[in-house]
Amino acid sequence: MQKNREQWNSKIGFILAAAGSAIGLGNIWKFPYIAGEYGGASFIFIYLICIAIIGLPVLIAEILIGRTTHRNPVGAFKALSQSKFWIGVGGMGVVSGFLILSFYAVIAGWAIGYILEAVVGNFAHFNTGSLAAEHFTDLVSDVPWILGYFTLFMILTMLFVYLGIQKGIERGSKIMMPILLVLLVILMVRGITLEGADKGLEFLLYPDWSKINAQAILVALGHAFFTLSLGMGAMLTYGSYMSKKDSVLSAALQIIILDTVIALIAGVAIFTSVFAVGLDPSAGPGLIFHTIPAVFAKMPGGYFFSILFFILLSIAALTSAISLLEVVVAYFVDDLGWNRKKATIVMGFVVFLLGLPSALSFNVLADYTLFGKNFFDLVDFLASNIFLPLGGFLIAIFVGYVWGFDKVLTNLREGAEDLFDNNPFIITTWKFFLKYLSPILIFIVLLHSLGVIDLIFN
Numbered sequence: 001m002q003k004n005r006e007q008w009n010s011k012i013g014f015i016l017a018a019a020g021s022a023i024g025l026g027n028i029w030k031f032p033y034i035a036g037e038y039g040g041a042s043f044i045f046i047y048l049i050c051i052a053i054i055g056l057p058v059l060i061a062e063i064l065i066g067r068t069t070h071r072n073p074v075g076a077f078k079a080l081s082q083s084k085f086w087i088g089v090g091g092m093g094v095v096s097g098f099l100i101l102s103f104y105a106v107i108a109g110w111a112i113g114y115i116l117e118a119v120v121g122n123f124a125h126f127n128t129g130s131l132a133a134e135h136f137t138d139l140v141s142d143v144p145w146i147l148g149y150f151t152l153f154m155i156l157t158m159l160f161v162y163l164g165i166q167k168g169i170e171r172g173s174k175i176m177m178p179i180l181l182v183l184l185v186i187l188m189v190r191g192i193t194l195e196g197a198d199k200g201l202e203f204l205l206y207p208d209w210s211k212i213n214a215q216a217i218l219v220a221l222g223h224a225f226f227t228l229s230l231g232m233g234a235m236l237t238y239g240s241y242m243s244k245k246d247s248v249l250s251a252a253l254q255i256i257i258l259d260t261v262i263a264l265i266a267g268v269a270i271f272t273s274v275f276a277v278g279l280d281p282s283a284g285p286g287l288i289f290h291t292i293p294a295v296f297a298k299m300p301g302g303y304f305f306s307i308l309f310f311i312l313l314s315i316a317a318l319t320s321a322i323s324l325l326e327v328v329v330a331y332f333v334d335d336l337g338w339n340r341k342k343a344t345i346v347m348g349f350v351v352f353l354l355g356l357p358s359a360l361s362f363n364v365l366a367d368y369t370l371f372g373k374n375f376f377d378l379v380d381f382l383a384s385n386i387f388l389p390l391g392g393f394l395i396a397i398f399v400g401y402v403w404g405f406d407k408v409l410t411n412l413r414e415g416a417e418d419l420f421d422n423n424p425f426i427i428t429t430w431k432f433f434l435k436y437l438s439p440i441l442i443f444i445v446l447l448h449s450l451g452v453i454d455l456i457f458n
């Protein structure tokens, strides 16, 4: 349709942008608390296996579809199969982009709002976690507060997408990702050097195999998937701006290493601090907004470090949100011939409208529920627990069985000729994981989300 489709300026630009997509609230907020909940080092061990056997194979598959077709998820399946079913799978990816961004941006808005809270010193007097939790409840009940920061975050996200692949997303990632890493390392060093930090390290790194049960394994599988932004074509779309001269295999490996290392550092930074000041490590999802502000209130230099922490959280969320909006925008640009600027503004606004009821789920719409879930929880559940695993399962099936494996291998070899010709073992292993292990395991995650597994076990 268009001759001059954009491309990343460099391979490192692509890696940083894709790592920016992967590294998000999932790494800084979710990974530490689930690792804490399910037995620390034992959980981390299982999680690493999940990353290797379903994360890496599906990540390679997604990037490969994108790089081969140079299209968004819908256009990519159109180019490779013509079948309505598979084009529909691409469509589900684009819809997931709308849905996930609409609620992700609400939480990301809190992160930005908390930068200001930290700057004006609002955390200073919290000497218990419950005071911080109350403050959080007050803030999210405040409609202008929640809508204001949600809007601000959406505008920031749109700005990068509006400026395009090289000038917006790539340049932004090259600046923001190093900042993120530096901030995180500063916070980790602060955490480790606190008195009593060893208890936090022990909590996170000491294996407790008694906590590993079927539930823990399912959580590890699901998170391996979510943290790598798989299942909806975000990596596919970023891969579609990649040059055929660059190796998909090595790019995927580097993205995974960055994502995992950041999650581990975040875990160390958070738990050393929480333990050192003697707060409750098992606050679960509330850890970041309920417990962390109180942690900083009690820590030497906490004023300064709390500002850094919420800047870090906002950057992590922003680079993920950008990739979500890019999936949607790429579809309107590639397949409907819109220009990027118009697609960004119109679709950003549609996401904003869709996000309003999510933002209001914490206040005026709190009592409106369906299946016991408010609007925010419903959208989150539908997208993260149904659409993502379903999409990931189908992508593995498509590349493993439908596309034609000889074509898959020819495309995969491009840009990775040396590795490919000298290490047949790597390719065979990938093929085995993608065709057999990944689809089965992802399907089990899906059944678990739908409650089928719990039915069987009870």
Ligand code: TRP
Pocket (backbone or CB within 6 Å): 021, 022, 023, 024, 025, 026, 027, 100, 226, 227, 228, 229, 230, 232, 234, 320, 321, 323, 324
């Ligand atoms: N990986 C992101 C995180 O860890 C969340 C996420 C899931 C995501 N799916 C996505 C981000 C798709 C961008 C695109 O927070």
